[in-house]
Amino acid sequence: MIANADDGVKDTVARTIAPGQTTEEIVPLGIGYPLQIFSLSHVAIPFPMDDALYGLEPNPDEDFGANLGAIAARGERGALIANLDSLFRIASNPFFPSVLAQIEEGIADPAPAILAQDVGAFTDHRASTTEPPTATDYLDPEPQPAEDP
Numbered sequence: 001m002i003a004n005a006d007d008g009v010k011d012t013v014a015r016t017i018a019p020g021q022t023t024e025e026i027v028p029l030g031i032g033y034p035l036q037i038f039s040l041s042h043v044a045i046p047f048p049m050d051d052a053l054y055g056l057e058p059n060p061d062e063d064f065g066a067n068l069g070a071i072a073a074r075g076e077r078g079a080l081i082a083n084l085d086s087l088f089r090i091a092s093n094p095f096f097p098s099v100l101a102q103i104e105e106g107i108a109d110p111a112p113a114i115l116a117q118d119v120g121a122f123t124d125h126r127a128s129t130t131e132p133p134t135a136t137d138y139l140d141p142e143p144q145p146a147e148d149p
Contacts, residue, residue, distance in 0.1 A: 002040075002095050004033055014098060034094045045093040048100075054091040 005011040010032040015024050034049075034056070047054040047069070052062035054069040069091040093099060 002029065002098070010035075012095070029095065029098050031095060031097065037090060037094065040090065040094070045091065046096075046099075047092040048096040049092050049094055051092055056090065056092050056094070 001015045002012055003015060005013045005028065012029045012031050012033050014027045014029055016027070017024050036056070045054075049055050049057045050059040051069065052058050052064055053067060055067070056069050058067045058070055
């Protein structure tokens with residue numbers, strides 16, 4: 001979870017709990033919570049804040065003539081054909097650098113493969129082998145007859 005480091009503080013931290021653990025790890029992100037954003041519930045958006053089309057702070061070196069992320073929907077009623085609800089939703093991720101770092105870390109150090117003995121509770125007949133499980137290992141080997149009503 002990404003949150004403010006403390007009440008009244010703009011600095012943000014990532015709070016994570018590893019599988020099988022009960023204590024959280026708190027990592028400062030070095031990214032301040034943007035003042036113009038009041039709520040984030042879908043921060044996995046794959047666009048950085050400086051994206052030319054969707055960014056809230058578009059890079060001026062890439063100008064496509066339109067910027068949907070920083071559009072200010074002000075003007076006469078009926079002049080804008082877009083639904084205002086779609087314009088209120090944030091189109092870029094202020095925490096994109098953190099998301100990108102996690103992706104790069106996962107690529108550089110992928111999780112180890114699960115061996116059959118690690119999933120013995122699911123596959124009793126394969127628990128003694130060291131071969132990786134296959135999809136059929138998770139199926140019931142013998143279908144059970146239907147009970148009479």
